[in-house]
Amino acid sequence: MEPTPPPPTPEQPPAGGGGYPPPPQGGYLPPQPSGYPPPPGGYPPPPGGYPGYQPYTGRNDLPPPGSGGLSTPALIGFILSIFGIVLISIILCIVALTKIPKTGQRGKGLAIAGLVVSGLWVLLGGLLVIGLIAGNSEPDRDASGQVTTTxxxxxxxxxxxxxxxxxxxxxxxxxxxxxxxxxxxxxxxxxxxxxxxxxxxxxxxxxxxxxxxxxxxxxxxxxxxxxxxxxxxxxxxxxxxxxxxxxxxxxxxx
Known part of the structure; x- marks a missing residue:
């Protein structure tokens, strides 16, 4: 009889530990340590933060409405509009509407009202001019001087x-x-x-x-x-x- 050979033995890793055993049936081995220490967790910021930068907070730096008192240009512009001083009134009201959002003053309504009243004065003046032009029309006449049109x-x-x-x-x-x-x-x-x-x-x-x-x-x-x-x-x-x-x-x- 011939001798029976011994059963095969698992493959051994090469000498010196240069590899990993094969993964078990149906899965993978968890990650293995690399042998190096983990990197440091970062560097702390310098005291006082980084120069030249500041965080954005989303805060509105404009003053709250009405905190700056009543706008003088709006008030004067409205008063002048009542008396028909249209040109100065329009300028002052526009200046007021431009500055009020920046200064937080009151008077936006006065400025708008001043512009409206000034516009009515301009409209009335235009109608008067048209009326005067129409009223001063010289009647058309024929050679004998008789009126030919109404x-x-x-x-x-x-x-x-x-x-x-x-x-x-x-x-x-x-x-x-x-x-x-x-x-x-x-x-x-x-x-x-x-x-x-x-x-x-x-x-x-x-x-x-x-x-x-x-x-x-x-x-x-x-x-x-x-x-x-x-x-x-x-x-x-x-x-x-x-x-x-x-x-x-x-x-x-x-």
Whole structure:
């Protein structure tokens, strides 16, 4: 009989410990120490932190609203806007709105209100200018001097023979003149000047204007086509002070 060979023995690591045993069936060995000490855990920061840097805290450095009192430009700008001093008011209100967020002062509402009031003054001024331009329009006339278009004009621009759309009670700053071949509310039959001098009073001016128009209508020796009344436009005290002495006489149908 031949001798039976001995069973195989596990493979031994080479001499000197230069390797690891094979992993067990179905798994891996845990990490093995490398034989070196772990690195130090870092270096502490220098006392007082690093120079030239500071941490961000997220804090708002602006002063809280209302902590700086009332804004003087906002207050003055609002007051000036009430009195119509528009240019200075607008500048001051804009300055206030620019500085209030930085200073924490009160007065933002005043500044906004000042701008609004100033804007209303500008709008009103523009409407007045447009009205004056429209009221000062010279009527278009043909070669014979007759009005050819309907337009607003000042009473002192009326001429004898002009026709108007109507006469309103009270102070007349402008009047609408129209061609006479259309139905109208009155026709100018005389224009004259009252005597120069100091303002004699409203009653005296009205009496002189009424007498002058009545006398001139009688001098025409004409009968109107329909029942009519004599109206007259005369200067008031303000116009008198500016040298206006003109009186316009109109025959207005009843």
């Amino acid at each position: 337009v607003n004009t000042r009473p002192d621009k009326l001429r004898v023979g002009d026709c108007v759309t109507g006469i309103e009670e009270g102070v007349v700053k402008d009047i609408k003149v129209q061609p006479c071949d259309q139905p109208n509310g009155g026709k100018v039959f005389a224009v004259f000047e009252l005597p120069a001098g100091k303002w004699p009073g409203l009653a005296a001016v009205q009496a002189a204007a009424e007498k002058g128009c009545t006398d001139r209508f009688k001098a025409l020796n004409e009968q109107p086509d329909k029942p009519s009344s004599v109206y007259f436009l005369h200067p008031n005290e303000d116009g008198w002070g500016l040298g206006d002495r003109g009186t316009t006489c109109l025959l207005v149908p009843k």
